[in-house]
Amino acid sequence: MKIMPLERRGISNSRIVFGCxxxxxxxxxxxLTKDDYVTAEKAVEAALSIGITMFDHADIYKRGxxxxxxxxILKNRPDLRDQIILQSKCGIRFPDDAHPHRFDFSKSHIISSVDGILGRLGVEHIDILLLHRPDPLMEPEEIAEAFNQLRSAGKVRHFGVSNMTSAQMRFIQNSLPEPLVVNQLxxxxxxxxxxxxxxLVNQKAGTSINFADGILEHCQMANIQIQAWGPLAQGKFSGRVIEDAPDTVKNTAALVQKLAAEKETTPEAIVLGWLMKHPARIQPVIGTSSxxxxxxxxxxxxxxxxxTRDEWYALLESSRGQRLP
Incomplete structure (x- = not known):
C-alpha cells in the first residue's frame, strides 16, 4: 500500500484527520458550557480510540x-500533546462595525493569528499552519517572512494551504525555503x-466544472498531502433524512447501504473508503462532533x-447521475 505524503515526510501516519x-x-x-466540554472530550476520545492522531483547527472556528x-482537553491530559499532530488555519477575518469580511495574509496578521492559536490551545507550537483561503492581495515574500519568523521561533514546524490552485501553491512556494506540505479542499x-x-477533458460538459486544472497532479508530484474537508457530505449517503433529495442522492445512499451490508461495515466507512481509494492518498477531515x-x-x-474498481466506479456513476462519457 502506498503511504501518504505526510507519512513520507515523517509528519503523520494518521490516515484520517479529526476536524474540530x-x-x-x-x-x-x-x-462555553459544561456540555460543550463534555461533547468535545467524548468526540476526541472516540477519534483517538480508532487511531486518529491528527486534529485540524482554524482560528475562526466557533470564534476561537x-x-x-x-x-x-490538552490541559487535562498533558501527555496527549506529544501523541498527536496539531494543525490550524488562519487568514479569514470576520466583519465587524469598522471592517468588511476579508482575507489577510499579511505578515502581522499571520504572526498574531498563530500567537492566538497557541494561546487558546495552550501549547508552545503547532505542527502545521495552513493559509485558509486565497488572499487576492497576498505577497509571497511577505508570507515567507512570516513563515520564517514562526519557524525560527519554534511556533510552527510545517506550512500548507487550503482551497488553493496549483498555480497559487507554486506562486507561494517560489518564495519559500521549505515545502508546502498540505492543501485542504x-x-x-x-x-x-x-x-x-x-x-471531462475535451468534453463540452467540462466547461462548467469549477475545479482548477492540475491540482491533484501537482500535489502528487510535489508530495503535498491532499486533505478533504466535508468528506462525509453532511451525511447525505450515511443516514441523513433525504425524502426531498434528488434521485441521485437517494440512489447513491441505497448503493452505499448495500455495499455496507455486503462488507459488514458502516455507510460512513464506505463513503470515506471511496474517497481514500484514490491514488492521491487523500486524507479525509471528518467534521462531526458526534x-x-x-x-x-x-x-x-x-x-x-x-x-474494487467496479465498486468505486459504480458509486461515482450513481452520484454523478449519468454514465461516464
Missing part, C-alpha cells in the same frame, strides 16, 4: 472556542468536481483497500 470545527458551542462565540475547548462523493475535472459517528468511520482504511 464542530466543537466549542455556537458560532456566536457564546461562553473550538481551540479553547480543545486546549482544555472540499472533496466527497457529493462534491465531484475534483474527479470530473479529469474525466462520538458515535466518529466511531462509525473506523473501518474506512480497510474499505479503501478492499473496494
Amino acid at each position: 470545527m464542530g466543537l466549542g458551542g455556537d458560532w456566536a462565540g457564546s461562553p 472556542n473550538s481551540e479553547t475547548v480543545f486546549g482544555q 472540499e472533496m466527497s462523493l457529493a462534491r465531484l468536481d475534483w474527479v470530473e475535472q479529469g474525466i 462520538a458515535e459517528r466518529v466511531l462509525a468511520c473506523q473501518d474506512a482504511v480497510r474499505i479503501s483497500e478492499a473496494m
Whole structure:
C-alpha cells in the first residue's frame, strides 16, 4: 500500500484527520458550557480510540472556542500533546462595525493569528499552519517572512494551504525555503468536481466544472498531502433524512447501504473508503462532533483497500447521475 505524503515526510501516519470545527458551542462565540466540554472530550476520545492522531483547527472556528475547548482537553491530559499532530488555519477575518469580511495574509496578521492559536490551545507550537483561503492581495515574500519568523521561533514546524490552485501553491512556494506540505479542499462523493475535472477533458460538459486544472497532479508530484474537508457530505449517503433529495442522492445512499451490508461495515466507512481509494492518498477531515459517528468511520482504511474498481466506479456513476462519457 502506498503511504501518504505526510507519512513520507515523517509528519503523520494518521490516515484520517479529526476536524474540530464542530466543537466549542455556537458560532456566536457564546461562553462555553459544561456540555460543550463534555461533547468535545467524548468526540476526541472516540477519534483517538480508532487511531486518529491528527486534529485540524482554524482560528475562526466557533470564534476561537473550538481551540479553547480543545486546549482544555490538552490541559487535562498533558501527555496527549506529544501523541498527536496539531494543525490550524488562519487568514479569514470576520466583519465587524469598522471592517468588511476579508482575507489577510499579511505578515502581522499571520504572526498574531498563530500567537492566538497557541494561546487558546495552550501549547508552545503547532505542527502545521495552513493559509485558509486565497488572499487576492497576498505577497509571497511577505508570507515567507512570516513563515520564517514562526519557524525560527519554534511556533510552527510545517506550512500548507487550503482551497488553493496549483498555480497559487507554486506562486507561494517560489518564495519559500521549505515545502508546502498540505492543501485542504472540499472533496466527497457529493462534491465531484475534483474527479470530473479529469474525466471531462475535451468534453463540452467540462466547461462548467469549477475545479482548477492540475491540482491533484501537482500535489502528487510535489508530495503535498491532499486533505478533504466535508468528506462525509453532511451525511447525505450515511443516514441523513433525504425524502426531498434528488434521485441521485437517494440512489447513491441505497448503493452505499448495500455495499455496507455486503462488507459488514458502516455507510460512513464506505463513503470515506471511496474517497481514500484514490491514488492521491487523500486524507479525509471528518467534521462531526458526534462520538458515535466518529466511531462509525473506523473501518474506512480497510474499505479503501478492499473496494474494487467496479465498486468505486459504480458509486461515482450513481452520484454523478449519468454514465461516464
